[in-house]
Each structure stands twice: as C-alpha cells, then as structure tokens.
Amino acid sequence: MSILIPVALALLFVYLLSFYDTIRLMRKFWIYGGKMPGPPAHPIFGNASLFKNKTTKDFVELFVQLAHEARSKGANLMRTQVMNRIYVWPLNGKTAATILESSTEVNKGDDYAFLVPWLGGGLLMEKGEKWKSHRRILTPAFHFAKLEGYLDVFNSESKILIDCLEKIAETQETVDLFPFFKRCTLDIICGTAMGIKLDAQNVHNLGYVQAVEGFNKLTVEYSLNPFLWNRFVYWALGYQKMHDDFLYTLKKFTNDAIVERRTVIASGEIEKETSKRKMNFLDILLNSEESNELTSDEIRKEVDTFMFAGHDTTSTSLSWLCWNIAHNPEVQENVYKEIISIFGEDPNQDVTSENINRLEYTERVLKESKRMFPPVPGFQRKLTKDIVIDGITIPSEGNITISPTVLHCNPFVYQNPEKFDPDRFLPEECAKRHSYDYIPFSAGLRNCIGQKFSILNEKVMLIHILRNFKLEPKLEFYETKPLFEVVAKPSHGIPVKLIKRY
Numbered sequence: 330m331s332i333l334i335p336v337a338l339a340l341l342f343v344y345l346l347s348f349y350d351t352i353r354l355m356r357k358f359w360i361y362g363g364k365m366p367g368p369p370a371h372p373i374f375g376n377a378s379l380f381k382n383k384t385t386k387d388f389v390e391l392f393v394q395l396a397h398e399a400r401s402k403g404a405n406l407m408r409t410q411v412m413n414r415i416y417v418w419p420l421n422g423k424t425a426a427t428i429l430e431s432s433t434e435v436n437k438g439d440d441y442a443f444l445v446p447w448l449g450g451g452l453l454m455e456k457g458e459k460w461k462s463h464r465r466i467l468t469p470a471f472h473f474a475k476l477e478g479y480l481d482v483f484n485s486e487s488k489i490l491i492d493c494l495e496k497i498a499e500t501q502e503t504v505d506l507f508p509f510f511k512r513c514t515l516d517i518i519c520g521t522a523m524g525i526k527l528d529a530q531n532v533h534n535l536g537y538v539q540a541v542e543g544f545n546k547l548t549v550e551y552s553l554n555p556f557l558w559n560r561f562v563y564w565a566l567g568y569q570k571m572h573d574d575f576l577y578t579l580k581k582f583t584n585d586a587i588v589e590r591r592t593v594i595a596s597g598e599i600e601k602e603t604s605k606r607k608m609n610f611l612d613i614l615l616n617s618e619e620s621n622e623l624t625s626d627e628i629r630k631e632v633d634t635f636m637f638a639g640h641d642t643t644s645t646s647l648s649w650l651c652w653n654i655a656h657n658p659e660v661q662e663n664v665y666k667e668i669i670s671i672f673g674e675d676p677n678q679d680v681t682s683e684n685i686n687r688l689e690y691t692e693r694v695l696k697e698s699k700r701m702f703p704p705v706p707g708f709q710r711k712l713t714k715d716i717v718i719d720g721i722t723i724p725s726e727g728n729i730t731i732s733p734t735v736l737h738c739n740p741f742v743y744q745n746p747e748k749f750d751p752d753r754f755l756p757e758e759c760a761k762r763h764s765y766d767y768i769p770f771s772a773g774l775r776n777c778i779g780q781k782f783s784i785l786n787e788k789v790m791l792i793h794i795l796r797n798f799k800l801e802p803k804l805e806f807y808e809t810k811p812l813f814e815v816v817a818k819p820s821h822g823i824p825v826k827l828i829k830r831y
C-alpha cells in the first residue's frame with residue numbers, strides 16, 4: 330500500500346509535466362492571437378467552442394463563413410486558436426504567396442506530426458537540405474516523358490473499373506462512385522509506384538487497404554481531438570496500439586515490395602533501361618540507391634509517401650468532377666463530345682498521350698472542379714521565426730493554414746463562387762487574378778510533385794468513364810459535402826445512375 334502512494338504521485342507528476350509546453354504555447358499565442366483578426370477566443374480553449382457539436386462535414390461552411398466575415402472587415406488574414414495551437418489563414422493569393430514563396434519557411438505544421446512515424450523523412454515531411462536533395466532526385470520520375478510509361482497501368486486499371494461499374498449499370502441501381510474510384514486509384518498507384526498488382530478493385534478486404542483506411546481515419550480523429558495530442562492519453566486510451574498495428578502492416582507491405590523488386594532486378598529478369606522510360610517509381614529510386622543517393626529506408630519512405638499522397642487525392646478529385654458534370658448535363662455533353670472528337674467513340678480503345686493536351690474544354694472543366702472542391706482543403710507551414718504581414722506579427726511556432734477551399738471561394742476574385750463555370754479558366758480570365766488565388770496543388774518550392782501524374786491519371790479515367798456511361802445525379806447538389814479532412818472526401822459519396830452509352 331505504502332509504495333502505491335509515491336508511485337501514484339510520480340505518475341501524476343509525469344502527467345502534469347507533459348503539459349508544461351502546452352501551457353507555455355497557450356500563453357504565447359493568447360498574447361499574439363489577440364492582435365489578429367478572427368473570431369473571439371477563450372484564454373484556454375481558444376476557438377474550440379466553434380467546433381462543438383460539429384463534424385468535418387460542417388467545417389468548410391464554418392471556415393468559409395469566418396473568412397467572409399474577416400474579408401468584409403478588410404482583413405487579408407485571420408486566425409483561429411485551439412488550446413496550444415494557433416492557425417493563421419491567408420485570405421487571398423497575395424498573402425498566401427508571402428509564405429509559399431519563402432525559401433526558409435518550408436517546414437510543415439503541427440498537424441503533420443501524426444504522420445512522422447510513417448512518412449517522416451519522405452518528401453512530403455522532410456525539410457532543409459535533405460528535402461532539396463530528395464526533390465532533385467525524385468523530380469525526373471515525374472517528367473512528362475516518364476508519365477507516358479505509366480499510361481498502360483492507367484488504361485488497364487480504368488478498364489477494370491468500367492467492368493465493375495458495368496455490372497451495376499445493368500441493374501439500373503444507384504451507385505456511389507467514390508469507393509470504386511478509390512480502389513482504382515489505389516491499384517494505379519501500387520502499379521506505378523511499386524510495379525505491384527494489388528487488385529483492390531476485385532478483392533475488397535485486403536489487409537493493406539484496411540491499414541491505409543484505418544491510418545487515415547486515425548489521422549483525422551487525432552487532429553480533431555486535442556486530448557489525444559497528449560502522448561500519455563493517446564497511449565492509455567489504446568490509440569497507440571491501433572496506430573502501431575496499422576503502421577506495421579503499411580511498412581511491411583512496402584518493405585516486402587522493395588525486397589521482391591531487388592530480387593527480380595538482381596536476377597536480370599527486368600532489363601535495366603538506362604532511359605528509365607518504362608520504369609516505376611521504385612525502379613527509379615532503386616537506381617538512385619546504386620549511385621548511393623538514397624538509402625533503403627529512404628526509398629521505403631518515398632514510396633510510402635507516393636502511396637499516401639497519390640491515391641485518395643486523385644480519386645477525390647475525380648469524384649467531385651463527376652458530381653459537377655452529373656449536375657451540369659450540358660457541360661457533361663460538351664466534355665463527351667470533345668473526348669470522342671479526339672479519342673473516338675470506341676470504349677475499348679486505350680488512351681494515348683499524343684492528343685491529351687488537345688482537351689482544352691475538358692481541361693477547364695477539371696480546373697473549375699478543383700476550384701469548387703479542392704481535393705486537399707488545407708495544408709500548413711510551421712514558422713521558425715516571427716513574420717510580419719500587413720503590420721501583424723505572426724509568432725514563431727505558429728501554424729499558417731493555407732486553404733485552397735478558403736482561397737477558391739473568395740468573392741472578390743471569383744464572382745458567384747458557388748456557380749460552376751469552366752470559363753473562369755479561359756486565359757483572359759486567369760490573367761485577371763493573382764496566380765496564387767488558385768492553388769489546388771499548392772505553389773512555390775513545395776508544390777505538388779505529382780500534379781502532372783495526377784491530372785493525366787484523372788483524364789484517362791474520365792475518358793473511359795464518359796465513353797461508356799452518361800452520369801445522372803441521385804442526390805441534390807449540396808446533399809453531399811466536402812469533408813474538411815486531409816482529403817476533401819464527399820460526405821455522402823457520389824451517388825449516380827449510370828446510363829450505358831452502348
């Protein structure tokens with residue numbers, strides 16, 4: 330009994346000590362935050378009450394409303410606070426550019442900490458000189474000539490998608506396109522990143538797929554629940570165990586793929602092409618390792634980064650695109666006409682890269698869809714030193730939240746921002762805006778390395794879909810909403826009726 334008291338006191342002391350930094354930052358951000366435009370904050374909980382009884386489904390509306398209020402008072406930025414974190418939101422492209430063009434403020438924000446055990450050391454998370462050198466090594470893997478080598482995978486997986494959708498079209502039932510797109514892009518990223526046939530489109534209960542899904546869910550739960558930010562609480566509630574189990578599955582999958590690929594290469598079965606033209610990312614990276622540029626562990630982290638950054642984003646983008654054109658039948662018909670005028674009507678014909686750039690109207694439709702529903706609704710930088718914008722000091726250790734969702738609905742830039750209008754992307758219209766008023770792929774030094782890959786992937790899937798089906802929406806436009814999570818998935822999916830064209 331007597332030993333229990335000192336042990337309990339020691340545990341209490343360790344627990345209280347774990348809050349020291351929290352209190353220091355709360356104090357600091359309370360002082361700075363009070364001088365910034367933004368909703369009134371509580372000294373301890375900050376703006377936590379704004380989020381009470383809300384889910385990520387309500388956040389887009391909330392942040393857009395807060396931004397409108399701040400802009401109407403002439404502000405170019407606003408702040409929100411929760412406990413020991415402050416988030417400063419640029420409200421227009423010009424203010425966003427001050428951060429995105431900085432060559433020193435390139436560190437990722439607090440909310441990324443959760444991803445460190447999985448992706449830490451990969452391109453998305455890395456900083457400083459190491460990030461620069463990895464970006465240099467990886468950039469060639471995304472050159473347009475290399476992307477052509479991935480078209481085979483884009484086409485073959487899109488055809489599997491069509492087979493899956495056809496079975497449902499025959500029943501005339503409503504189908505939620507989102508999970509179908511998600512499994513297809515997962516198979517595509519596995520094929521192109523690692524040269525592996527995952528086959529998630531046909532086998533739905535794969536351990537790896539469940540771990541990807543489980544880890545993504547944990548990421549969101551963690552960022553929304555400040556109590557979980559305390560490591561002790563996180564462990565005590567059993568989250569750490571789930572976290573570790575998912576991580577084990579994720580890392581093992583990639584490590585096994587690397588070992589397998591090495592064995593195949595060593596056996597000489599795959600001829601090493603010096604041009605690297607038809608290689609997958611992993612082959613390109615293994616090649617770099619030979620020149621001692623990347624270690625095995627670094628390769629694992631980069632491949633995992635592509636897996637994480639590359640599939641949910643593209644499937645979400647395509648989902649919203651289909652939702653937009655399903656609700657705008659005349660746009661859908663124009664896109665279809667442009668597609669068949671360039672690629673022909675045969676639904677079994679592979680898409681080639683030759684004429685893909687001639688899809689001018691479709692290109693504008695893709696852009697407008699990413700304006701209205703940016704697949705990545707927000708991303709962050711954490712400041713290393715104080716910066717001053719518009720005479721307002723934003724303190725070091727604070728987060729800058731750059732939100733395409735908030736920037737893309739700025740009524741001072743886009744008239745009637747809730748209207749779907751592809752002509753906003755006619756060259757003369759684009760010339761009227763600051764280039765950072767439209768940043769679905771971020772901008773500046775740390776922009777998305779995969780954007781050309783993703784756009785090509787999305788176009789190939791769209792061409793296959795529209796050559797086979799007409800899409801008819803089965804919910805009102807605003808009945809499915811973008812979630813303000815890592816990726817802006819649709820709250821109620823993308824329910825449509827597929828009408829076969831043949």
Ligand code: HEM
Nearest residue numbers: 452453638639642643646704705708770771775777779783
């Ligand atoms: C519609 C699809 C996509 C969207 C909207 C998108 C958006 C973004 C955004 C906003 C960032 C900046 C994140 C930040 O600053 O924290 C980013 C970074 C990144 N993206 Fe994408 N992305 C897409 C597809 C892809 C694909 C297909 C890949 C890989 C195959 C990819 C790989 C990456 C990587 C590695 C980074 C980190 C780049 C760096 O920091 O140097 N993304 N993406």
